[in-house]
Amino acid sequence: MNNNKSSLFVKDGVNYLVPFAAISALFFLWGIAHGMLDTLDKNFQMMLHLEKWESSFIQFSLYGAYFGMAIPAGMFIKKYGYKKGIIFGLSLFASGALIAAGTATFQSFILFLFCLLIIGAGLATLETAANPYTTKLGPPETAERRINFSQSFNGLAWVIGPLIALYIYGNQSHEEGKKMISIILPFAIIGLVVLAIAFIFTRIQLPEITEADELAAHGGHISATSDSSHITDVNDPAYISPKPLWKNSHFTLGFAAQACYVAAQTGVFSYLINFVTDHDMHPRFDVQYAPYFLSLGFLLFMIGRFSGSALMKYFKPYNMLALYALAICVLLPIVSLEFGWVSLISLYGVFFFMSIMFPTIFALAIKSLGKNTKEASSYLVMAVAGGAVFPPLMGAVADNFGMSTGFLVPIPLFVFILFYAVEGHKITA
Numbered sequence: 001m002n003n004n005k006s007s008l009f010v011k012d013g014v015n016y017l018v019p020f021a022a023i024s025a026l027f028f029l030w031g032i033a034h035g036m037l038d039t040l041d042k043n044f045q046m047m048l049h050l051e052k053w054e055s056s057f058i059q060f061s062l063y064g065a066y067f068g069m070a071i072p073a074g075m076f077i078k079k080y081g082y083k084k085g086i087i088f089g090l091s092l093f094a095s096g097a098l099i100a101a102g103t104a105t106f107q108s109f110i111l112f113l114f115c116l117l118i119i120g121a122g123l124a125t126l127e128t129a130a131n132p133y134t135t136k137l138g139p140p141e142t143a144e145r146r147i148n149f150s151q152s153f154n155g156l157a158w159v160i161g162p163l164i165a166l167y168i169y170g171n172q173s174h175e176e177g178k179k180m181i182s183i184i185l186p187f188a189i190i191g192l193v194v195l196a197i198a199f200i201f202t203r204i205q206l207p208e209i210t211e212a213d214e215l216a217a218h219g220g221h222i223s224a225t226s227d228s229s230h231i232t233d234v235n236d237p238a239y240i241s242p243k244p245l246w247k248n249s250h251f252t253l254g255f256a257a258q259a260c261y262v263a264a265q266t267g268v269f270s271y272l273i274n275f276v277t278d279h280d281m282h283p284r285f286d287v288q289y290a291p292y293f294l295s296l297g298f299l300l301f302m303i304g305r306f307s308g309s310a311l312m313k314y315f316k317p318y319n320m321l322a323l324y325a326l327a328i329c330v331l332l333p334i335v336s337l338e339f340g341w342v343s344l345i346s347l348y349g350v351f352f353f354m355s356i357m358f359p360t361i362f363a364l365a366i367k368s369l370g371k372n373t374k375e376a377s378s379y380l381v382m383a384v385a386g387g388a389v390f391p392p393l394m395g396a397v398a399d400n401f402g403m404s405t406g407f408l409v410p411i412p413l414f415v416f417i418l419f420y421a422v423e424g425h426k427i428t429a
Helices: 017-037 040-047 057-080 082-106 109-136 140-170 179-203 211-215 249-278 287-311 317-336 341-354 357-365 370-401 411-424
Strands: none
Touching: 017 057, 017 082, 017 109, 017 140, 017 179, 017 287, 057 082, 057 109, 057 249, 057 370, 082 109, 082 179, 109 140, 109 357, 109 370, 140 287, 140 317, 140 357, 249 287, 249 341, 249 357, 249 370, 249 411, 287 317, 287 341, 317 341, 317 357, 317 411, 357 370, 357 411
């Protein structure tokens, strides 16, 4: 049990609720993008006559941008601060969406993938700034709860994203060879909205969390210039590791666990629609209704994050992470056995239990890193590139052995996450 009753937003007498709310709005924003794009695999398979592994390059482009952009984004944020990093990320996001809308008439999948690279670069920058920032807007003891709560709005947006994509699926007004015109309106609206939000962020005040702040302990008992290395208890929330970043095993294993998680998550998200429509479990399970099935999965994902954040007030985050990873390892074989509705319900269970993994791994991995927090955050966002390489592999297995067999492929990744939750997250002196 975790009996910590510390406030979520009040630290050293300062209430960070308002900046936390502003940052949480960003989680909602990029959740819309991911929820919509994860729905498009099946649509592009039909629209452009692609194989499953070919359509998975939607994810390859989006998540691959994280690999190339995370470190530059971290350097930018370290030099200019969280606020300017957020504005820069929003600007890239808007640019990619508007270019996609403006070039859709060319009917080019390659050009669309290039736009996704720009969008992905913007999202990578936003995540590099926002994820660690939420952990700093309050006491360190409640960092995992805070990032899970903020990420819950990301889950809410994932419910809405597929419904936006429903416009693209359901638009039958364009003749063969001109179907990509249906992406113009949603991408144009998203681009303009993101630009407006970027402008708003130029006008609002956000507290900048400096390295001195990250070295400070509760109540300012350790000054910005003092050496915190005299705190030797690694279980003390004020402990700051004196070791170089990559010498911290809880971070290095966290980096690997995050790459495993995003890889597995992206595969599951991308192929739920294929699983439902390929198995013809009901005559109404047509691809036209596919976004509804994905939205239901994301609804469970969102419920998992909100409930998980609440439960972390009473249970240790790493214990919950272990339990949820174990549950997924049990459910995925059931999915692969083609038990009809039982397999589908099990797949929706996977959505629920994946919910807390990204924010919890993130918070555990950056714990006690002090001045290395921003750099560590860059690498953890880079780990999102796992979502670029895994869907083509899962798609290739599905093309050759069936979609059900494809859902066995993520199991080793969740086994590693289980190890991280049980052992790998522990901070060593």
